[in-house]
Amino acid sequence: MNKTVNIIMAGVGGQGLVLMTDIISEVAFEAGYDVKTNDVVGLSQRGGKVWGSVRLGETIHSPNIAKGHADYLLALEPLEGLRWQEYLKPQGQAFINTAEIYPVFAIAEAAPYPHDFLDQFRKDIVVSAHDVLALCLELGTPKVVNVMMLGALAKQLPIDSAIWRKVIGESVPEKFFEENMKAFEKGMTLGSLT
Amino acid sequence: MKVKMLTGNEAIARGFYEAGGHVAASYPGSPTVEMLETIKKQYPEIYAEFSVNEKVALEVGIGASMTGARTLVSMKHVGVNVAADPLMTFTETKTKGGFVLMSGDDPGMASSQNEQDNRIFAKFANMPVLDPADSQEAKDFTMIGLEISERFEAPVMLRITSRLCHSRTKVVLSDRTEVPIKGFVKSPSDYGMIPPNTFDKQFHMRQRIEKLQSALDDLNINRYEPYDGADTLIITSGLPYQNLRELAPKAAVYKLGIVYPLPLDALRALASKFNQVVVIEEMTGFIEDQLWLAGIPCVGKTAFPFTGELDIEEIETGLRMLGVEMANVFLQVAEEASASEVEPLTPVMGRLPMFCAGCPHRPVFDILKKSKKTVIGDIGCYSMGILYPLEVLDSIISMGASLGMVKGMKKAERLMGINQPLVAVIGDGTFYHSGMTGLLNLLHQSDPTDNITILILNNGTTAMTGGQPNASSSPYGDGSDMNVDLPKLIEVMGFESVKVVDQFDYKAAKKTMEDAFKHEGIDIIMTTRPCALRFKIKEPHFAVDPSICIACRTCVKTNCPPIHMKHYEGFDKQKSSIDPSMCVGCSVCSQVCPVGAIKRS
Numbered sequence: 086m087n088k089t090v091n092i093i094m095a096g097v098g099g100q101g102l103v104l105m106t107d108i109i110s111e112v113a114f115e116a117g118y119d120v121k122t123n124d125v126v127g128l129s130q131r132g133g134k135v136w137g138s139v140r141l142g143e144t145i146h147s148p149n150i151a152k153g154h155a156d157y158l159l160a161l162e163p164l165e166g167l168r169w170q171e172y173l174k175p176q177g178q179a180f181i182n183t184a185e186i187y188p189v190f191a192i193a194e195a196a197p198y199p200h201d202f203l204d205q206f207r208k209d210i211v212v213s214a215h216d217v218l219a220l221c222l223e224l225g226t227p228k229v230v231n232v233m234m235l236g237a238l239a240k241q242l243p244i245d246s247a248i249w250r251k252v253i254g255e256s257v258p259e260k261f262f263e264e265n266m267k268a269f270e271k272g273m274t275l276g277s278l279t
Numbered sequence: 280m281k282v283k284m285l286t287g288n289e290a291i292a293r294g295f296y297e298a299g300g301h302v303a304a305s306y307p308g309s310p311t312v313e314m315l316e317t318i319k320k321q322y323p324e325i326y327a328e329f330s331v332n333e334k335v336a337l338e339v340g341i342g343a344s345m346t347g348a349r350t351l352v353s354m355k356h357v358g359v360n361v362a363a364d365p366l367m368t369f370t371e372t373k374t375k376g377g378f379v380l381m382s383g384d385d386p387g388m389a390s391s392q393n394e395q396d397n398r399i400f401a402k403f404a405n406m407p408v409l410d411p412a413d414s415q416e417a418k419d420f421t422m423i424g425l426e427i428s429e430r431f432e433a434p435v436m437l438r439i440t441s442r443l444c445h446s447r448t449k450v451v452l453s454d455r456t457e458v459p460i461k462g463f464v465k466s467p468s469d470y471g472m473i474p475p476n477t478f479d480k481q482f483h484m485r486q487r488i489e490k491l492q493s494a495l496d497d498l499n500i501n502r503y504e505p506y507d508g509a510d511t512l513i514i515t516s517g518l519p520y521q522n523l524r525e526l527a528p529k530a531a532v533y534k535l536g537i538v539y540p541l542p543l544d545a546l547r548a549l550a551s552k553f554n555q556v557v558v559i560e561e562m563t564g565f566i567e568d569q570l571w572l573a574g575i576p577c578v579g580k581t582a583f584p585f586t587g588e589l590d591i592e593e594i595e596t597g598l599r600m601l602g603v604e605m606a607n608v609f610l611q612v613a614e615e616a617s618a619s620e621v622e623p624l625t626p627v628m629g630r631l632p633m634f635c636a637g638c639p640h641r642p643v644f645d646i647l648k649k650s651k652k653t654v655i656g657d658i659g660c661y662s663m664g665i666l667y668p669l670e671v672l673d674s675i676i677s678m679g680a681s682l683g684m685v686k687g688m689k690k691a692e693r694l695m696g697i698n699q700p701l702v703a704v705i706g707d708g709t710f711y712h713s714g715m716t717g718l719l720n721l722l723h724q725s726d727p728t729d730n731i732t733i734l735i736l737n738n739g740t741t742a743m744t745g746g747q748p749n750a751s752s753s754p755y756g757d758g759s760d761m762n763v764d765l766p767k768l769i770e771v772m773g774f775e776s777v778k779v780v781d782q783f784d785y786k787a788a789k790k791t792m793e794d795a796f797k798h799e800g801i802d803i804i805m806t807t808r809p810c811a812l813r814f815k816i817k818e819p820h821f822a823v824d825p826s827i828c829i830a831c832r833t834c835v836k837t838n839c840p841p842i843h844m845k846h847y848e849g850f851d852k853q854k855s856s857i858d859p860s861m862c863v864g865c866s867v868c869s870q871v872c873p874v875g876a877i878k879r880s
Binding site: 097098099106107110111114119120121122123124125126127128130131132133134146147148149151152153154164165167168170171174186187188189190191192193194195196198199205207218227 | 284286389390413442445446447448449518521522524525590591592609610612624625627628629630631632633634635660663666667668745812832835836838839840842843844860
């Protein structure tokens with residue numbers, strides 16, 4: 086992989102974005118790339134919008150990604166996917182967890198939650214949308230959403246999936262090891278469904 | 280050679296460890312929290328503590344440094360204001376054990392109440408300022424900072440911005456080098472800072488900066504990157520340097536590692552070879568001003584924003600304006616991409632932070648909202664009570680300020696001839712940090728008819744920064760060694776009584792608060808429920824019975840993440856609903872429901 090890969094993650098405080106950036110950066114590092122991340126920007130764990138980024142390639146200077154230059158967007162919540170889609174380059178790929186989390190404006194009915202979010206994605210990007218939360222609940226736990234999303238990303242990157250499994254195994258709580266591995270495998274199949 | 284991915288915070292902790300650091304003290308504040316947490320978790324060789332506030336942390340550090348220990352004190356930028364008093368005098372003394380003050384600045388205010396540029400603070404305090412640009416430099420500069428501190432007998436500021444604190448980059452690791460602690464040597468004229476002892480210290484502070492300035496070349500901390508045929512010299516530091524490199528400008532670059540003092544002679548000589556000198560720095564024109572004062576003409580804040588972060592795009596815009604060519608462009612590409620869009624993107628609904636599911640602040644703010652009182656807030660998770668849709672708080676200034684302010688407001692209103700109930704809200708951590716003095720001050724010249732209610736939200740932790748222990752944590756089973764009985768402390772101060780209330784008994788809490796609002800005099804109420812997040816509270820969830828729900832939205836108005844209106848099959852009107860995966864079973868919604876439609880599952 087000669088070219089730089091730019092990945093943006095977005096979600097709601099408390100969804101575990103830091104763990105995701107940590108895993109991606111460790112994987113890329115172990116695979117021999119230069120890596121820089123923004124672990125998380127925003128109020129973590131307080132239900133606000135949060136985002137992070139990982140850049141990997143031969144030499145990386147800034148952890149920041151300019152608008153219109155991201156290759157991948159992993160959105161743990163659909164509105165957060167919409168919020169960050171302008172960062173994707175044309176033909177960039179968005180992986181969207183469609184499980185909705187209402188912002189205060191929707192809770193307070195100041196405005197309706199836009200359930201038609203899929204129609205609002207750019208037409209010049211590739212959108213892969215799944216209810217990842219529901220898929221995880223099928224595996225028995227809601228706690229593996231991030232790792233399932235990482236599976237979808239892993240499928241796209243030219244990095245041996247054994248490295249992913251190793252790093253994920255080292256990063257998640259031992260008692261959820263099996264569920265995380267299953268979630269990762271399932272995630273690897275998600276990208277191709279669209 | 281061992282290489283690891285570390286955040287800026289982790290790298291500073293590592294640098295301090297490798298440099299043989301002895302004592303570290305801090306008060307938790309974003310973006311610096313993980314630095315001290317890393318030391319506590321990973322480096323048992325170092326004595327580390329979260330002190331009661333930044334001033335105390337700095338004083339702990341002063342004591343350690345005077346004893347010859349290598350010392351690191353960390354805080355967010357506004358914490359330096361709290362620590363300013365000891366800092367401005369400590370800096371007069373000849374620093375013995377290397378002393379580094381890590382200041383987490385927050386350009387763009389991702390998690391802060393202001394955007395102050397602490398490089399100015401350091402210059403004010405006659406301290407050298409190091410400004411790392413990635414985690415490797417964060418580690419290296421921590422170590423160099425300790426050396427500079429000992430060699431030039433000065434405290435050193437390691438200024439790092441929020442983005443770099445939380446950015447992960449490669450860092451080369453080394454082993455720890457043990458450094459002996461020299462021990463305290465009595466020298467009253469050096470450590471007793473009253474006149475006349477302070478007179479010669481003014482010269483010491485000046486001379487050490489001059490000495491460091493002339494030794495900058497040996498320190499290998501600044502770097503010149505020439506560019507063939509360039510007519511522009513760019514001077515920069517920190518993350519803007521990395522953003523600049525992404526653009527690959529056709530210009531020479533002088534990358535500063537130390538931003539005070541500057542290598543002015545070298546820069547003057549270099550600048551004369553170029554048509555223009557451009558300074559790229561976040562927030563104030565700190566470097567730019569120093570260059571102008573030294574007679575080096577340059578362009579800075581006329582081309583780059585004075586507030587917020589300087590991302591790649593802002594730097595590209597500024598350089599274009601100044602006619603500097605770049606090998607890589609980003610804005611143009613993005614503009615072309617968006618031009619290819621047929622329809623403009625729909626604006627996305629905002630997402631404000633809110634109290635967590637099960638947050639013990641929720642019933643308190645629900646009661647306060649209904650009371651429509653004037654409420655002076657403070658700094659903590661409950662600061663979110665100023666946001667939509669709660670909009671309960673009327674002011675937030677700084678740590679502990681609510682208790683002083685409420686008195687001033689009351690006294691001013693009494694002069695106007697009014698005595699409406701005023702409420703101050705403060706958390707336990709903030710109370711210990713700097714609320715206690717404000718409370719004590721309320722005993723002074725208080726009129727027994729002054730209608731003031733003070734709500735102390737004791738959740739057993741410093742919650743907003745991730746749940747660090749504080750003086751109230753022990754009774755909550757936190758394992759911390761401070762066990763302050765908060766109501767007893769307040770009563771010992773001289774207040775009549777503290778009403779202790781479990782706010783999850785909604786009716787009792789409401790009555791206690793409303794009685795206090797009606798009562799003339801100072802009422803102090805302490806709530807007792809612990810932070811749901813810190814203590815991972817999860818009880819069986821609640822569920823709405825749509826056949827009983829009358830869609831009054833009383834539960835929705837408590838503003839809880841899992842609760843919203845939805846369509847149920849067989850019902851025309853929307854009814855309330857609770858997302859079982861998010862609900863932690865606090866019961867507040869079921870208590871406010873007027874028809875008993877919400878029951879525990």
